[in-house]
Amino acid sequence: MNRRHTSIALDPGDVQVEAHGAIAAAAADDARRMVAGLTSTAHEPVLHARVKLGASADPAVARPCTAQANIDVNGRIVRAQASAESMHRAVRLLGDRLQIRLRRTARDWESLRGRYSADADHEWRRSSPPRPPLPYFPRPAGERRIVRHKAYELARATVEEAAFDLEQLDYDFHLFTEALTGQDSVICxxxxxxxxxxxxxxxxxxxxxxVPLTVSAMPAPVLDAAEAAERLEITGLPFVFFTDAATGRGNVVYHRYDGHYGLITPSA
Known part of the structure; x- marks a missing residue:
């Protein structure tokens, strides 16, 4: 029996747009119309849509314009993001990536998410080209702070499921609890x-x-958040995965688009 929902596209006025930096009103309207039109491709009701547009003023940033969309499809979040040399190009790339992810919202993708066999058809991985890391503002090191702390219950998932979620949510990394070992883990x-x-x-x-996988042989370093931020600065890596010295749980400190840091921790 076919349970698919016949979607009705959101009205552009229902798409929330947040702008950071010098964003032209025409670019915001373009993003609003594009996202609203793509919501008709979802296989379930779209409850909410939000777009974030950002532009760096630093001339040294090769792709200063970023566009990100977060779509609530009947309670499941679909996310995509892109960066480019112009906002027009960033919005177009965002549309391409978002269209791929919205097509996956059919319930049929749930069976793909948990496949284990070596010959599984990983269309979800092949269909989306790799995305370059999003640029972040080169804020002087002495000014950088942890300005956002996100805590949530980590999903318990296999490596294959975590890789699927990484692609579906268009994350640079994904913090989760690996199901077979019971350990907090990060995949990228x-x-x-x-x-x-x-x-x-x-x-x-x-x-x-x-899925092609390599496993780091090094245990996560035992640090507090300040020490992890310092290591992030020293190494130049996009994020640092560490064992919180107080809780013993896996945490991640990462670079934010504004040049500050973000912290992700498991909820208590």
Whole structure:
């Protein structure tokens, strides 16, 4: 029986747009109309849509314009983001990535999410080209602070499921609890697939995976948030995964678009 919902596109006026930096009104309207039109491709009701547009004033940033969309599809979040040399181009790239992800909102994708077999059809990975890391404002090191703290219950998932969620949400990294080892872990893209880091790496317990995967052999360093931010600054990495010295849980400190830092922790 076909349970698919016949979607009705949101009205452009129902799409919330947030602008950071010098964003032309025409660009905001363009993004609003594009996202509203694409909501008709979802297979379930779209409850809310939000777009964030940002422009860096630093001439040294090669792709200073960023566009991000967050769509609530019947309670499930679909997310996409893009960066480009112009806002017009960033919005167009965002539309391409968002269209791919909205097509996945059919319930049929739930069966793809949990596949384990080596010959599984990972269309969800191949259909979306790799996205360059989003630029962030080169704020002087002495001015950088942790300005946002997000705490949520980590999803318990296999590596394959975490990789799917990473792609579906268009994240640069994904913090989760690995189902077979019970460990807080982080997954991100690598040149040849995905890379996994864990509090105490136990690759032998992961079993065979159907996505190309490398596992870091190094345990997550035991730090507090300030020490993790310092390590982030020293290494130049996009994020640092660490074991919180107080809770023993996996945390991530990362670079924000505004040049400050963000902190992600598991909820109590």
């Amino acid at each position: 893209r690598s040149d040849d697939g995905y890379r996994l880091a864990q509090l105490d790496p136990q690759p032998h317990r992961l079993g065979p995976t159907s």
